[in-house]
Amino acid sequence: MQLKHLFAAIAASILAGSVMAEPLKVLDRNGSYVGIETYAPNIVRVTLATNRDLAASAPGYGFIAKSDDKGFSHKSDEKGDDFVSGGLSLHVNAQPWPKAPSMGERYFAPSLPPVSLQVSNAKGETVLKMNGWEMAPHEVNGEQTFQVGASFGTSPDEHFYGLGQNQEGILDLRGRTIDCKHWYDAPHGETVCVPFMLSNKGYGIIWDNPSATKVYPGINGRTLWQSNVGERVSYFVITGTPDEIWAGYAKLTGKTPIPPKAAFGLIQSKARYASQKEVEEVAETYQAKKYPLDIMVVDWFHWTRMGQMDIDPSQFPDPTGMNKKLHAMGLQSIISIWPRYETAGRYFNELDQKGYFLKNKDGKTQDGLPFRSDRTGALIDSTNPEARKWFFEKARDNILSHGFDYPWLDETEPDLVPDGLFFKIGSGDRYRNLYPLVHVEGFADGLREYRPNKRSLILARAAYLGSQRTGGLFWSSDILPSWEALKRQVPTGLNMTASGFAYWGNDIGGWQWLPQTTTATKTPLLDPSDARETVGQNHDYPELHTRWFQYGTFLPTLRLHGDRKHTEIWAFGKEAEAVMAKFDRLRYQLIPYIYSQAKRTYDTGSPFMRALWVDFPQDPKVANIGDQYMFGPAFLVAPVTEQAQTEKEVYLPAGADWYNFWTNEKYAGGQTVKVAAPIDQIPVFVKAGSIVPMGADIQSTASKQAIASIKVYPGADADFSLYDDDGVSLDYQKGKGSTTKLHWNNSTKVLSGAGNIQVNVIGK
Numbered sequence: 001m002q003l004k005h006l007f008a009a010i011a012a013s014i015l016a017g018s019v020m021a022e023p024l025k026v027l028d029r030n031g032s033y034v035g036i037e038t039y040a041p042n043i044v045r046v047t048l049a050t051n052r053d054l055a056a057s058a059p060g061y062g063f064i065a066k067s068d069d070k071g072f073s074h075k076s077d078e079k080g081d082d083f084v085s086g087g088l089s090l091h092v093n094a095q096p097w098p099k100a101p102s103m104g105e106r107y108f109a110p111s112l113p114p115v116s117l118q119v120s121n122a123k124g125e126t127v128l129k130m131n132g133w134e135m136a137p138h139e140v141n142g143e144q145t146f147q148v149g150a151s152f153g154t155s156p157d158e159h160f161y162g163l164g165q166n167q168e169g170i171l172d173l174r175g176r177t178i179d180c181k182h183w184y185d186a187p188h189g190e191t192v193c194v195p196f197m198l199s200n201k202g203y204g205i206i207w208d209n210p211s212a213t214k215v216y217p218g219i220n221g222r223t224l225w226q227s228n229v230g231e232r233v234s235y236f237v238i239t240g241t242p243d244e245i246w247a248g249y250a251k252l253t254g255k256t257p258i259p260p261k262a263a264f265g266l267i268q269s270k271a272r273y274a275s276q277k278e279v280e281e282v283a284e285t286y287q288a289k290k291y292p293l294d295i296m297v298v299d300w301f302h303w304t305r306m307g308q309m310d311i312d313p314s315q316f317p318d319p320t321g322m323n324k325k326l327h328a329m330g331l332q333s334i335i336s337i338w339p340r341y342e343t344a345g346r347y348f349n350e351l352d353q354k355g356y357f358l359k360n361k362d363g364k365t366q367d368g369l370p371f372r373s374d375r376t377g378a379l380i381d382s383t384n385p386e387a388r389k390w391f392f393e394k395a396r397d398n399i400l401s402h403g404f405d406y407p408w409l410d411e412t413e414p415d416l417v418p419d420g421l422f423f424k425i426g427s428g429d430r431y432r433n434l435y436p437l438v439h440v441e442g443f444a445d446g447l448r449e450y451r452p453n454k455r456s457l458i459l460a461r462a463a464y465l466g467s468q469r470t471g472g473l474f475w476s477s478d479i480l481p482s483w484e485a486l487k488r489q490v491p492t493g494l495n496m497t498a499s500g501f502a503y504w505g506n507d508i509g510g511w512q513w514l515p516q517t518t519t520a521t522k523t524p525l526l527d528p529s530d531a532r533e534t535v536g537q538n539h540d541y542p543e544l545h546t547r548w549f550q551y552g553t554f555l556p557t558l559r560l561h562g563d564r565k566h567t568e569i570w571a572f573g574k575e576a577e578a579v580m581a582k583f584d585r586l587r588y589q590l591i592p593y594i595y596s597q598a599k600r601t602y603d604t605g606s607p608f609m610r611a612l613w614v615d616f617p618q619d620p621k622v623a624n625i626g627d628q629y630m631f632g633p634a635f636l637v638a639p640v641t642e643q644a645q646t647e648k649e650v651y652l653p654a655g656a657d658w659y660n661f662w663t664n665e666k667y668a669g670g671q672t673v674k675v676a677a678p679i680d681q682i683p684v685f686v687k688a689g690s691i692v693p694m695g696a697d698i699q700s701t702a703s704k705q706a707i708a709s710i711k712v713y714p715g716a717d718a719d720f721s722l723y724d725d726d727g728v729s730l731d732y733q734k735g736k737g738s739t740t741k742l743h744w745n746n747s748t749k750v751l752s753g754a755g756n757i758q759v760n761v762i763g764k
Helices: 001-014 105-107 242-253 277-287 319-329 349-355 385-400 435-450 483-498 529-535 541-553 574-590 591-604
Strands: 019-021 025-031 031-038 041-049 073-077 080-084 088-093 115-119 124-138 143-153 161-162 177-180 197-199 203-207 213-219 221-228 232-241 266-267 293-296 332-337 408-409 458-460 472-475 559-561 630-631 634-635 648-652 657-660 666-668 669-677 684-687 688-695 707-711 718-724 738-745 750-752 759-761
Touching: 025 080, 025 197, 031 080, 041 088, 041 242, 041 458, 080 648, 115 232, 124 203, 124 221, 124 232, 143 232, 143 669, 161 483, 197 242, 203 221, 203 242, 203 408, 232 242, 242 591, 266 277, 277 293, 277 319, 319 332, 349 385, 385 435, 408 435, 408 657, 458 718, 483 541, 529 759, 541 559, 541 574, 574 591, 574 688, 591 688, 591 718, 666 669, 684 688, 688 738, 707 718
Parallel strands: 266 293, 266 559, 293 332, 332 408, 408 458, 458 472, 707 759
Antiparallel strands: 019 073, 025 031, 031 041, 041 232, 073 080, 080 088, 088 115, 115 124, 124 143, 143 221, 161 197, 177 213, 197 203, 203 232, 213 221, 630 634, 634 684, 648 669, 657 666, 657 684, 688 707, 718 738, 738 750
């Protein structure tokens, strides 16, 4: 009898049209096919095509997750189809076949049967509406294909973030045209396309198309996505808080590993150290001055010829010995390895015969580009797995085998722009933005085999969906050494980290050649007279470099670089040296705090450098504040980006009280305050209800660092998970590491978990 009732209940459920969802369901809307695929209670994928098989096809490059229908139900009725879980509900509208077209519609009606849908959050609030989609036929690079797109409704108070690296200097993407393609020559600085955008309305969209894409967020009441090449529309929607959205992104595209601990120390680079002697002397000077340092970098043209994949013995007679010397000092090394091969090099003919290069429309290897100064060298085609394998093995045997710790994979946009050209897997236009993922991931795969239990650190100039899983440290490319460029870096980095890339930084001081004069009219805050060898008559550059270093102290990575005679801390005059040395030591004192954030990023996917809107969603004033940011849960940082500036207005978000990091003065949130910013300070505040562990002074992270003290900023209960491990191996992925739970009880004024460590309660 019970079994009979069970069957009756199942039958009634089916008749009602409500059944457990399948991982993938394809709906027919009058010949427009809609694929609905679920991945988690708050993640759904939508695919639209005029071909049923394409609507049911798998996601493209970058995605590693498998679909999962757990927790979803599907209901179908005359109003459409509903896919419902505890995290979201998706309603695909029924679309009755339209009436006969009017005279005007015969000329201007869309050719596609319409599709519309809505996504609601766990509370039942509609957060996203897709109002239409498009497939406009055209020819691209000899292929008959389509421009594909979709249009989403927006609200007047909606704001948008992410989409990779766009260096125009504006945080909120609303009302802008985002040209989502890797573009080294972008006027403001290199563009990197990561087609992942977050809205303050509680959702994120990941656009599944690697061709050149344009995004128009919040223009004329809609957000429009348009990709240049495709036969379908494919995108993911993730609902929830920003942290839940980033967790969804990590689930779909991969976790962000913890970098080697050395990555959080000072990285010293220059374009370029011309000899082994110079590298060793710089490292020895850091040791002699007792300035903390972790990594020395050997940049480009250490080779005898581009693509020779060697180390010039006239410049570096004993690279193995050099690395042994660096390691003995507690330092590590990075070396630049380019994917370019000139025709006279020893490997060109071999690679050409194997078909391992990017090719032109005639099937011949493309050597340089005719429309820019990059006019020599073929690009290894890293969309080809065999070419990737070859590239890594030659780099391993010829370069890394000399004891270099990590690679710098430059030109990963790639610099040989693939428009009109062809990869192994297809048209360079179709796969316009893919190269940095496959190139860097191929090398990361090789490193895992070569050094099975050593973490990867790969300095990489561009990225695509999923690149965060490679161990890459990403930077903003070859920017100018100017105040204007520095100012734009702050919002640039916040949108890149919002795109799921926690480890972003820039060339401290700017990369491009330093003009030896200046247009500044104000008296510099630092004396340049003893820095003439480096700066010439560019009087304010020591000040600029110092302000940039102060900003870099509160970035995920701190790396000095640039095309100038010297780039080291002591190269910009005694006054500048003293200030940068102070911040260098502060950076190392903060490593326990920063490293604990790295573990949280690995566990959750959330970046620890983030715009204010993330942590203070109830404060409407922070929506487009792009010159301040949170660095972990405690620090609010407001870099100084104007020449001769000695005070700055800083907005303190509502919802918390704030302490001036330098003076310990306490302020109420929800107000703008004018803050002193002498040349040896930038405005930094700490949120009330914060715990900040401070590390002991060390020369490099090769030394075990004790916790010198724990600072408590009272005003609310606080928790902090202090994490540490060996800093080198992958054992943390097996749970090997130590976590100390610290808790501040604001009522009793007691910090638990600190043991015998000195505790400093601010204001006590």
